[in-house]
Amino acid sequence: MRIALFQMTSGIDPAANAAAIERAIGEAKAGGAAMLFTPEMSGLIDKDRERAAPHYHGQGEDPVLARVRAAAKAAGLWVHVGSLAVRADDGRLANRAFVIDDAGEIRATYDKIHLFDVDLPTGESWRESASYAPGSRAVVVEETPVGRLGLTICYDLRFPALFAALAEAGAEVIAVPAAFTVSTGEAHWHLLLRARAVEAELFVVAAAQGGRHEDGRATYGHSLVAGPWGELLLDLGDAHGTVGFVDLDLERIAEVRSRLPALKHRREFDPVRPMAVAGPATAP
Template sequence: MTRVAVFQPTTGIDPAANTAALVKAIEKTAAGGGTMLFTPEMSGLLDRDAKRASSALREPERDEVLSACRDAAAKHGLWLHIGSLAVLTSNGKVANRAFVIDAAGEIRATYDKIHLFDVDLPTGESWRESNVYAAGDRAVVVDDTPVGRLGLTICYDLRFPDLFARLAEAGADSIAVPAAFTVPTGMAHWHVLLRARAIEAGLFVIAAAQVGHHEDGRNTFGHSLVVDPWGEVLLDLGDQPGLGFVEIDRARIADVRSRVPALAHRRSIPNVTHQ
């Protein structure tokens, strides 16, 4: 059994305040016996004002949030999955990038969000991630984490089951789904999609989420979840900020896959014919 923690914040527009909250969550995870902490999408800054947010953007090696989190992980000897940070890339664009940091504070892996969310909602809200972010171009599995082989996704990736299938086929034991889901889409789809992805792939899904009313005016759904390979919800943090702990038993994966060996039966689908 592996004890991990999930952090559900209401991230704001001040990176220093957000950093302090992350470091405190790392400290609480260590005090609670956790071996790894999972945080949501945009853990360092959540700001829909692109001009204001741009002043806080840095390359990863200069990002103060990332540096402080690495130091705290090393100090307390635990692993950390930063769901994502907005960082500048070498070509001057912005990446929505996840970081996996080991117990020595070293960056073991990164993942740039592949699927970008562009939509006009019936509520009048408009989201255009592609206006700011460059899409990632590779799927990532991190070996030898406290939860075994960890597959990486971010938020909107949840709606693309092929990505989860590829990660499962690559040997993932768990898949992280950090998110900042809107309230309407969260109420309709969050639980059912996360449970479906866990069932389809026969593994654990660990989904740290943003929650509440944010300084930039948005509202996020919360309900950070941990789902086991059978689709059972092991942890649901509800609609308030907080930190939750859960025990991960990787033996559950083999048990479930022996009863429903769908992953082993997966086949390449031929071209569709119209008749």
């Protein structure tokens, strides 16, 4: 099964970002892919909240989503939109992924569970929870071109329990769309993606933002695909606006799991309890 990954440098104009995704859909279809994967925040990256505010819409009114659905239908191509910022029912934002089928229908959505609230050694400070509501539901999408597809977004990568739950629910491929910072990407991106693939014994597909964005931030790039043995099947490096292709052999999953059945070896265990430290022996 051939898939395509689109490495974007999303900017502050949703219309321009939508046009870039439309071009990637055409390129993915021409290259023989059955499904295209785009990064986190495909529709807009803008840390200026006042400037960005007019571009936030409910799911049903989001213009980027509407254009991607129309383009997917016209091309007859499945599209995993890594995420868009959409207005949730409570008025807050959701960092939401979409799986769109080849008829332009939304098959599934997923709201990012783990929010990026960190202070990095570089001086960067991010508070995703200041604007976004966390999701609470793990999602596996049945009957996609890549089999059963588990959904995560970016910072979720650092929480292996989510990947284990998706694997145990039958996922064969897990998507990790991202907008990793340069410093965390250089330190952990390849390491964590390969580790999650090895632990869950499946394919990890990670379409990423990469380059210098209009709002001034920089993202790491290196959209990649890792196989169930941890093998690196694709790495787009620091390319900008690039569509990359890879062929997935889902039978590889059964081969790896039969050779090293770690998923079957998982066992329940009692919660960790602090142990009392024995003091020095006293004389009778």
